[in-house]
Amino acid sequence: MRASRLLTILMTLQTRGLVTATELAEQLEVSVRTVYRDVEALGAAGVPVYAERGPAGGYRLLEGFRTRINGLTHDEADALFLAGLPGPAAELGLGAVVASAQLKVQAGLPAELRERVGRAQLRFHLDAPGWHREADHSPELARIAAAVWTDRRIRVHYRRWTGEVTRDLEPYGLVLKAGAWYLVARTVQASEHRDRTYRVVRIEELDVLDEVFERDPTFDLAAYWQAWSRDFVEQLRPIRSEVLLSEDARRVVRQLFGAYVADTVEASAGEPLPDGRVRADFPIESIETAVSELLRLGPEVEVLGPPELRAELAAAARATAARYA
Structure with a gap:
């Protein structure tokens, strides 16, 4: 159990950089004192982890240190290959990339896990759209995804229930809900500067602008979507x-x-x-x-x-x- 915690701490620090003891304790569902002991154990084992003091401090790894530990459990191997939805990935222009990444990971797995992954793919299939409706298909989805990746502003001509509108947007993220793609973006008009949600299939025209915007570091896409979807149902x-x-x-x-x-x-x-x-x-x-x-x-x-x-x-x-x- 402790070995699993130590590996999780190591991979979290490697992925996220600076992490507080409180954040690690919440992630691992243990006490902060236990995190202190685990970090000491990592240091004793030769892992260059050190603490930054102060209100904005935490733990981080020595700059440039990377571990090659990539061991997966049985359940993690199953989840990895069930998570890559080929349909949505292809719509985002990443179908070949996802397939290639899965192939590379699968090639590096031990024989036992490769066999388990094959069994999972034969036994489970994820179909995102709901019943009685077809999935959205928008020719602009891949370009919008590229703008999201590169933090490029976009100009859209959007078809609403009440009419059509043209807006300049800062695209923050894409959400797939029951086969429908939604763009979460911040408007940049002088009279309005707030987060909104747009159904991608209703975007009639799209221009990717040369302007690069500075992303709000406090924006949480999952939290925004949860709150917005709840409000949306209440309004309905x-x-x-x-x-x-x-x-x-x-x-x-x-x-x-x-x-x-x-x-x-x-x-x-x-x-x-x-x-x-x-x-x-x-x-x-x-x-x-x-x-x-x-x-x-x-x-x-x-x-x-x-x-x-x-x-x-x-x-x-x-x-x-x-x-x-």
């Missing part, structure tokens, strides 16, 4: 309806309507009534879309409000009953 469902849900309905809400609706239902659910149903909030986009959504739950849901939604559902139920009478 701004109305709260009040419903009574059976236990059967509660079990399928997450599967049918997603995490945001399910989390809202569970957070607002009251104590079970004598018949087992619970009163809860159910976020909806509009009365029209809510009718078709809630009809999927059949008699396992009863809408208490708003009144117009209850009336629309009642009318739809009567029409359905009349059709089958």
Whole structure:
């Protein structure tokens, strides 16, 4: 166990440079005191690791030191070759590069791990797009990816729901969500300078500019995407309806309507009534879309409000009953 920690510390320092004891402790899920002892053990073993004092200090390796340790565990070898999605990599212009890198790594593995990797590739396949929709295909994706890599500003002509707009952007990153590519970028117009998200397939025209921008070192793409996607879903469902849900309905809400609706239902659910149903909030986009959504739950849901939604559902139920009478 300790040998694995020492190797992790060594590879982290080699990859990231300056790292604090607290950051290493959080990564390894151990105490800071344990990190101190592990770093001392690395030094005793001849690894040139030293501490920089002060508020901005931490541990780092001696400049120029590189280790050739590249041992992989069974699980790490499996994960490495499952992580390289050939479709998205090809769309970014990296298909041949990923294949070549995997081939080189595989050639350097012991025979046992090479065989294990082959078994993993035969048994698992990752398909990013969701059901009932095709993946996005944009002719500009590879050029956008190149601008992201090189920190080059771009000018895009973008098609929004409300019309078209031309903007100069600083491209910070690309995100693949259920087969759809999104560009996270900072606008550079005089009247607006903030982070926004753009669906790549809606970029009608693209110019890669000669200007190089200075990337904000505090920007975290994963954290931004998590916060933005949550806000996006909330904006899609701004109305709260009040419903009574059976236990059967509660079990399928997450599967049918997603995490945001399910989390809202569970957070607002009251104590079970004598018949087992619970009163809860159910976020909806509009009365029209809510009718078709809630009809999927059949008699396992009863809408208490708003009144117009209850009336629309009642009318739809009567029409359905009349059709089958």
